[in-house]
Amino acid sequence: MRIKNTGFNSAVVPPTALWRAMFLRGGQAAQTSAAGLEHNGPIGAATFHDGKLNNVPEPHKSACEGALMLPPSDGAWQMLLSKGDRVCHYDWDRRTIISEEPAADFMQAAGQQLNPLVLRAYGRAADGLGPERGAMGLLSVQGGMGRHL
Numbered sequence: 001m002r003i004k005n006t007g008f009n010s011a012v013v014p015p016t017a018l019w020r021a022m023f024l025r026g027g028q029a030a031q032t033s034a035a036g037l038e039h040n041g042p043i044g045a046a047t048f049h050d051g052k053l054n055n056v057p058e059p060h061k062s063a064c065e066g067a068l069m070l071p072p073s074d075g076a077w078q079m080l081l082s083k084g085d086r087v088c089h090y091d092w093d094r095r096t097i098i099s100e101e102p103a104a105d106f107m108q109a110a111g112q113q114l115n116p117l118v119l120r121a122y123g124r125a126a127d128g129l130g131p132e133r134g135a136m137g138l139l140s141v142q143g144g145m146g147r148h149l
Contacts, residue, residue, distance in 0.1 A: 010067040014049075015077060027062035029053075052092045056081065057100055060088045 044054035077092035
């Protein structure tokens, strides 16, 4: 086996019925499925999830440093994207920004509502996450990102 650095900095699994994985690098996304590569191009491309990520704000859209898919809320897909010390909480289905703010402010305001979602999705690995850990401390739960803001 040979290890190769692809340059992708985030991996998320959209909550679809079929297995898929999405990898992010700057403003680019690659999505794979059991059948193979489905997309390799801009995050906001109209052909990628019907353009649902086109409204992700800058700098998260072109320079995302980390991402975490949240469990569906009222049937809507949501994710967190990080860039520097800022976090964007984004709703795919409504194509809206729920919030975009410093990570510390986000965790202070949303921590109590967010933690149950994370615990439901990631179980005991997320135990004890709170505002003192920083919003993107959640990324260490997913795929060993190991990066805290």
